[in-house]
Amino acid sequence: MTYAQNMKAQIIADLNTLVPATLNCVISDDFSKLNPLDRNFPGFPAALVIPPTVSTSEYEDTATNLREYTWFVMVVMRPEDLTSSTFLEGVMDAVLNVFDQDVTLKGASDGGVLPAVIEPPGPVSSGSVTYVVFYITLKARTLVTAGTQ
DSSP states (O other): OOHHHHHHHHHHHHHHTTTTTTOSEEEEOOSOSSSTTOSOOSSSSEEEEEEEEEEEEEEOSSSEEEEEEEEEEEEEEOGGGOOSTTHHHHHHHHHHHHHHTOTTTTTTOTTEEOOOEEOOOEEEEETTEEEEEEEEEEEEEEEEEOOOO
16 A cells, blocks of 8 residues: 555544544545535544645655655534533544554554644534534654655
């Protein structure tokens, strides 16, 4: 598998450790939908792993390049899933903690993973449905084979 494929597989594996205690399901988004929320979720809370961007790429030496992938994990809930005034925070902390415990994505990110951060949570409408959504941002770095001349 490629560098990004290995990272994505480990992100999904890490999130799956939270099923069923915190998350109901983990879904890999492939951009086949115009809106990532335009799908039939099997249950909530749902984590949706979105393909990465490459934020930086710098030569380390004549044989390797340090590439930084920025990953986004969208956690989706329905308003009725918020069973207490601190439910959302509990899900946030559980998702953050799973990545704090795997700082190299089991070796897929040999350059390390910066601590995960959350974008502001809030309601998002998709069609006639309103969801409560927050994003986790992960910056994972890995050394890739390169060559300079």
